[in-house]
Amino acid sequence: MPEHPIINIHGHLHRGEDLKKLVNDMSKTGVIKFCALALGKQLYEKGYYDNDLVLQAMKEFPDIIVGMGHIEVGGPVLDKPEKVEELKELGFQGLKFINPGAPYGHEKFYPFYEKAEKLKMPIVFHTGVVSVNTDDRIYNVNSEYMRPFSLDPVCRYFPDLKVIIAHPGEPYQQESLTLIEFHKNAFMCLSGGSGSDFHINKIIKQLSGIENADMKNLDENFALFYLKKCVFGTDNPPASLWYRQSIKLLDYFKIDEETRQLYFWKNSANIFGWNIKP
Numbered sequence: 001m002p003e004h005p006i007i008n009i010h011g012h013l014h015r016g017e018d019l020k021k022l023v024n025d026m027s028k029t030g031v032i033k034f035c036a037l038a039l040g041k042q043l044y045e046k047g048y049y050d051n052d053l054v055l056q057a058m059k060e061f062p063d064i065i066v067g068m069g070h071i072e073v074g075g076p077v078l079d080k081p082e083k084v085e086e087l088k089e090l091g092f093q094g095l096k097f098i099n100p101g102a103p104y105g106h107e108k109f110y111p112f113y114e115k116a117e118k119l120k121m122p123i124v125f126h127t128g129v130v131s132v133n134t135d136d137r138i139y140n141v142n143s144e145y146m147r148p149f150s151l152d153p154v155c156r157y158f159p160d161l162k163v164i165i166a167h168p169g170e171p172y173q174q175e176s177l178t179l180i181e182f183h184k185n186a187f188m189c190l191s192g193g194s195g196s197d198f199h200i201n202k203i204i205k206q207l208s209g210i211e212n213a214d215m216k217n218l219d220e221n222f223a224l225f226y227l228k229k230c231v232f233g234t235d236n237p238p239a240s241l242w243y244r245q246s247i248k249l250l251d252y253f254k255i256d257e258e259t260r261q262l263y264f265w266k267n268s269a270n271i272f273g274w275n276i277k278p
């Protein structure tokens with residue numbers, strides 16, 4: 001059990017899972033808030049929770065489960081911008097965007113961003129390569145539309161919108177890092193790749209600074225600099241796995257306690273405007 005709370009800003013629920021047991025396991029790992037990201041029709045059919053199911057889970061476990069509503073911005077049936085207000089009224093505190101029919105930065109999506117900014121609903125954006133499914137053509141799935149840098153105009157034109165860049169954005173990881181460096185309200189969640197060692201090692205490689213770096217120096221230990229804008233998220237694996245992998249990463253880069261607190265919960269609490277006293 002960690003000495004600090006954990007906010008999981010990016011998790012999914014799967015049909016058939018024992019929700020009560022899952023919530024128990026999360027609490028044991030120290031998770032005080034679990035942002036459950038709803039998904040659209042394509043991924044609902046693969047077993048993920050959609051808006052309706054996430055709404056039920058929020059009602060069942062209102063203290064821990066935070067609903068992040070899905071907006072359909074790709075595929076054959078699209079949502080209207082008013083969907084943002086509807087989700088807010090239902091109690092969703094944020095949104096999830098994935099598989100858009102055009103790059104995230106396309107102006108046709110601006111009305112969604114404008115509403116989310118006004119309603120203070122943070123958006124978790126899937127970035128980079130996305131898993132492959134046989135029905136991808138029906139839904140116009142194209143990882144290129146989720147290239148991290150397509151979020152640059154979103155951050156620029158909607159400066160108060162909290163943007164969470166989910167996954168390092170493979171193969172454009174440096175674009176994600178550049179966005180969190182330049183945009184005050186852009187953050188990055190490191191989840192992905194089932195939290196495997198392979199995934200973690202790719203992140204380590206990406207965050208590595210100069211050779212023989214002074215690990216306390218932000219100009220030399222790049223990870224220390226970037227991790228101040230990162231947030232804890234799990235995607236699909238259990239929180240306990242991502243907690244272990246996070247500690248491995250933080251220890252590898254000799255990350256100080258203050259930055260760990262930002263990563264595990266403080267950044268996320270600020271993103272949502274939650275007043276949490278550990």
Ligand SMILES: [Zn+2]
Binds near residue numbers: 010012037166235236
């Ligand atoms: Zn996800």
